[in-house]
Amino acid sequence: MHERSLIRSLLRQVEKIAAEHPASRVVAVRVRVGEFSGVEPELLELAYKDLVEETPIRGAALQMERVPLEAECRQCGHHFRIEHYNFQCTRCGSLWLRLQNGEELVIDSVTFEECEP
Numbered sequence: 293m294h295e296r297s298l299i300r301s302l303l304r305q306v307e308k309i310a311a312e313h314p315a316s317r318v319v320a321v322r323v324r325v326g327e328f329s330g331v332e333p334e335l336l337e338l339a340y341k342d343l344v345e346e347t348p349i350r351g352a353a354l355q356m357e358r359v360p361l362e363a364e365c366r367q368c369g370h371h372f373r374i375e376h377y378n379f380q381c382t383r384c385g386s387l388w389l390r391l392q393n394g395e396e397l398v399i400d401s402v403t404f405e406e407c408e409p
């Protein structure tokens with residue numbers, strides 16, 4: 293399952309970050325999920341809940357932010373959001389686009405809480 297392998301690598305990254313903050317525990321992990329990343333948020337959530345329990349950061353919440361796909365026109369430089377799979381510049385009609393965002397799954401931030409002494 294695609295989502296499980298994504299979560300595994302995500303958890304490895306968070307564990308590394310957590311190891312640098314030994315006096316704190318992770319309470320939340322915020323990720324950016326691209327609209328076109330091919331990731332199902334529901335499946336991602338399930339995979340996370342399942343796998344996080346086996347890691348040192350168990351109990352940490354997963355927060356997801358959906359990121360829309362954006363494009364920059366290579367013809368006129370116009371920057372816009374792709375909607376309804378319409379891969380065409382909304383200003384000049386060019387199909388020569390550079391796609392941005394929307395295709396990735398990245399860690400946006402990790403929230404820590406100080407452990408009780």
Ligand SMILES: [Zn+2]
Binds near residue numbers: 365382383385386
């Ligand atoms: Zn254009």
